[in-house]
Amino acid sequence: AQKITQTQPGMFVQEKEAVTLDCTYDTSDPSYGLFWYKQPSSGEMIFLIYQGSYDQQNATEGRYSLNFQKARKSANLVISASQLGDSAMYFCAMREASYTGANSKLTFGKGITLSVRP
Amino acid sequence: DAGITQSPRYKITETGRQVTLMCHQTWSHSYMFWYRQDLGHGLRLIYYSAAADITDKGEVPDGYVVSRSKTENFPLTLESATRSQTSVYFCASSESRIQDDSQPQHFGDGTRLSIL
Numbered sequence: 001a002q003k004i005t006q007t008q009p010g011m012f013v014q015e016k017e018a019v020t021l022d023c024t025y026d027t028s029d030p031s032y033g034l035f036w037y038k039q040p041s042s043g044e045m046i047f048l049i050y051q052g053s054y055d056q057q058n059a060t061e062g063r064y065s066l067n068f069q070k071a072r073k074s075a076n077l078v079i080s081a082s083q084l085g086d087s088a089m090y091f092c093a094m095r096e097a098s099y100t101g102a103n104s105k106l107t108f109g110k111g112i113t114l115s116v117r118p
Numbered sequence: 119d120a121g122i123t124q125s126p127r128y129k130i131t132e133t134g135r136q137v138t139l140m141c142h143q144t145w146s147h148s149y150m151f152w153y154r155q156d157l158g159h160g161l162r163l164i165y166y167s168a169a170a171d172i173t174d175k176g177e178v179p180d181g182y183v184v185s186r187s188k189t190e191n192f193p194l195t196l197e198s199a200t201r202s203q204t205s206v207y208f209c210a211s212s213e214s215r216i217q218d219d220s221q222p223q224h225f226g227d228g229t230r231l232s233i234l
Contacts, residue, residue, distance in 0.1 A: 033219045045161075045208060045225035052220060091160060095219050105151065105176065106223055110160040 003027065004092050004109035011114045013082045020067065021077040021112050023092030033095040034075040035106065036066070040088040048090075051075055079114075087116045121145075124209050124226035131199055132234050139194045139229050141209030148214035150192040151223060152176075152184065154205040161208065167192055168214070199233045206230050 005024045013019040025034065036048040051059040051066045059066040067076040079086055090113075093106040122143040131137050141150065148169050153161040153176075163176030165184040173184050181203060183195045192211075196203055210223040 031219070035222055037225075043206070044227050045210075047222040047224065050220050050222060104219070105163055105166050107163075108153075108161040110158065 003107045004094055006092055006109035006112050008112045011112055012117060013079075013114065014117050015084060016081055018078060018080045019082055019114065021079070021090050021092075021114065023075045023077065023109060025073050025075060025092070025094050027073075027094065027096055029096045031096075034066070034068070035093045035095070036064070036075075036077045037091045037093065037108075038086075038088045039091065039111070040085075045091075049077070082116045084116050084118060087114060089113050122209060122211055122224055122226045124207075124229050126229060127227065128230050130232045130234065133199055133201060135199050137196045137199055137231070139196075139207055139209075139231070141192045141194070141226060143190055143192075143209075143211040143224075145211060145213075145224070146189060147211035147224075148189070149212045149223075150186065151210040151212075152182070152192070152194045153208045153210065154178065154203075155208060155228075156205050164194065164207075196231075201233050204231060204233045 003026050008022055032053045034051045038046045038048050049059050049061045049064045051068050058068050063080045065078045089111045091111045092109045095106050125140045151166040152164040155161050162178045164182050167173045167186040170186050170189050186192050207229045209226040212223045213221045
């Protein structure tokens with residue numbers, strides 16, 4: 001079974017509007033972390049935001065926020081006031097807890113393409 | 119400049135040849151990773167390393183070899199390249215902090231590898 005599911009087809013949003021990119025995940029581990037990355041057409045992977053499974057508040061970083069619904073196992077990325085430069089592919093990823101206490105690897109979803117229209 | 123660099127950025131080679139992709143990071147991060155990115159598959163983990171001389175397989179390790187003799191370098195070798203290994207390869211690194219899984223992975227700019 002997929003651990004990270006991103007099923008939206010290519011998304012379109014009008015400049016200055018908000019957009020939500022969906023991500024659902026599957027884990028039986030009570031402790032995990034969720035990450036979002038942006039990949040513009042130039043190809044680099046840019047870290048955007050992190051949410052821990054025990055965090056009480058939804059994470060926010062500037063125009064990015066994470067709508068974390070633990071019971072539904074969803075971690076949707078919300079981009080407010082979209083800009084043309086937000087056009088990119090967006091990846092959701094999960095890190096399941098390592099019982100050694102150190103970092104472990106990320107599992108990525110297949111990504112969602114976002115296009116911002118002027 | 120501090121960061122993570124991959125070389126070469128582009129590589130074309132022929133089936134059966136050996137090719138090595140280089141990855142160098144200046145942060146002294148403990149963890150390093152190699153991913154391949156293919157259309158429709160997202161990023162898939164090939165190999166990762168928790169420290170110098172410690173490596174482990176990821177999701178798609180067949181046909182690849184890694185080594186990590188120094189903390190800052192993590193080369194990926196295709197011992198006998200096949201067309202199915204045509205892909206974009208990303209190297210990444212992250213800090214290791216006990217009881218803190220919030221550290222993101224930082225990625226290099228990628229190597230676009232074509233095998234003819």
